[in-house]
Amino acid sequence: MRKNNKLYIKSILLMTAMILSVTLSGCIGDLTNDESDKEMITITDAFGRTVTLPDNPEKIAVSGSGSMRYFVYMEISDRAVAVDYQDSSSFVMTKDNRPYSIAHPEIRDNPMLGTAKGAIDAERLLAANPDVLFISAYGPEDIASADQIQEKTGIPVVLFYVGNYVTEKEQIDTTLRMLGKIFHKDQRAEDLISYFDGIIVDLQNRIKDVPTPDKTVYIGGISYNGAHGLNGSDPTYLPFTVLKANNVATEMLNGTAKTGYVAVSKEKILEWDPDVIFVDLGTQSAAGGGALVELKNDVSYKELTAVKKGEIYTVNPHTSMNVNHETSLANCYFVGKILYPEQFADIEPAEKADEIYTFVVGKPVFDVLNSNVGNIAYTKADLTK
Numbered sequence: 001m002r003k004n005n006k007l008y009i010k011s012i013l014l015m016t017a018m019i020l021s022v023t024l025s026g027c028i029g030d031l032t033n034d035e036s037d038k039e040m041i042t043i044t045d046a047f048g049r050t051v052t053l054p055d056n057p058e059k060i061a062v063s064g065s066g067s068m069r070y071f072v073y074m075e076i077s078d079r080a081v082a083v084d085y086q087d088s089s090s091f092v093m094t095k096d097n098r099p100y101s102i103a104h105p106e107i108r109d110n111p112m113l114g115t116a117k118g119a120i121d122a123e124r125l126l127a128a129n130p131d132v133l134f135i136s137a138y139g140p141e142d143i144a145s146a147d148q149i150q151e152k153t154g155i156p157v158v159l160f161y162v163g164n165y166v167t168e169k170e171q172i173d174t175t176l177r178m179l180g181k182i183f184h185k186d187q188r189a190e191d192l193i194s195y196f197d198g199i200i201v202d203l204q205n206r207i208k209d210v211p212t213p214d215k216t217v218y219i220g221g222i223s224y225n226g227a228h229g230l231n232g233s234d235p236t237y238l239p240f241t242v243l244k245a246n247n248v249a250t251e252m253l254n255g256t257a258k259t260g261y262v263a264v265s266k267e268k269i270l271e272w273d274p275d276v277i278f279v280d281l282g283t284q285s286a287a288g289g290g291a292l293v294e295l296k297n298d299v300s301y302k303e304l305t306a307v308k309k310g311e312i313y314t315v316n317p318h319t320s321m322n323v324n325h326e327t328s329l330a331n332c333y334f335v336g337k338i339l340y341p342e343q344f345a346d347i348e349p350a351e352k353a354d355e356i357y358t359f360v361v362g363k364p365v366f367d368v369l370n371s372n373v374g375n376i377a378y379t380k381a382d383l384t385k
Helices: 002-037 069-073 099-103 105-109 122-128 142-153 169-183 186-207 238-242 248-252 266-272 281-285 291-297 325-339 349-361 366-372
Strands: 040-044 050-054 060-063 080-083 132-137 157-161 216-220 276-280 312-315
Touching: 040 169, 050 157, 069 099, 069 169, 069 349, 080 105, 080 122, 099 105, 099 349, 099 366, 122 142, 132 142, 142 157, 157 169, 169 186, 186 238, 186 325, 186 349, 216 248, 216 266, 238 325, 248 266, 276 281, 276 291, 276 325, 281 291, 291 312, 312 325, 325 349, 349 366
Parallel strands: 060 080, 060 132, 132 157, 216 276, 276 312
Antiparallel strands: 040 050
16 A cells, blocks of 8 residues: 555656646746747937847836936936946935936936946846846947947947037937837927927027127036036037027137037136126036136136126036036026026026926926025126125
8 A cells, every 4th residue: 555655646746747847838938938029129329320129118227427317308217227327326416416317316226337437337237137228428439339238248239329409409309219219209209309499499589680799708617527617618508509699719619619618728718808707507516616716716817807897697507417408408598688688588597497397307406406506596696705
């Protein structure tokens, strides 16, 4: 009997094992089929690379300076499973001037892809297991790096374009449309492009029958790879360009400038002697306190016409981890109110800024931005304090 019992038990165990084996095989097969059944699309990214990736991906990793910006614009930031170091909680900023980051602090809860800006650790990337890796890029030199990461990890890599709306509008619009196609957000992409274009048209219409002001203007304190003093300027500054202001720094273009930044010598600023000076408050993080401190304390700058007449005005930083286009547009209305007071009499700059922020990043963040620059944005600077 014992032998028969043993044989019976063995038979039962063997049959159970076979059933489990078949069941598990079926499950594994199903999982594999699910993966292989995932619909794929092929796109051309912002730098001409042909990339095959899952259609409408649910999990994304995003790398590069300010790289989460467009994903907030496109209302898909909740799909991030890993972010750049500068968008993570490990990166500490005393004063955050990025509207997208202020509006969506939950972005910082994601694990980071590397321990430095733009750095991607293959192990961290694989651990996050995204469907796609998106990298903000500046030029063709980023192509080789993207190809290498894709080959090494097997994760599709898509490059998208970052820049400013004066010299790179076409590339930025193309990037938004590319993201719209990938994420089935074509309408949001078109809405953003139309909204940005609509603001430019509104600004242009306000001044179309008005002679260009004789006053010369200068923007100082522009950030570029860090904060700068009064010498940091922008010959293609969007508010000046759209409003046809007489920007003295356009002299620095020489027909070749592609960046929104130029370093200007003190001698050149004194030579130009602009009638009105605007100060980008990103300058506050510069060594020595930046442009406002220089204008207050530098003996040479005290001789400037704008200083003598009190024509110094402040604007929110539009460059922080790359260009925040919504702040550039918001600044236009304040600059317009100073240069064309009659044509912008109906505008309250802070309210207009929040209207723009709400549409672009989903929340009115002007008060936080203003607090982060000492509550002096969109004011006439008081150099006596």
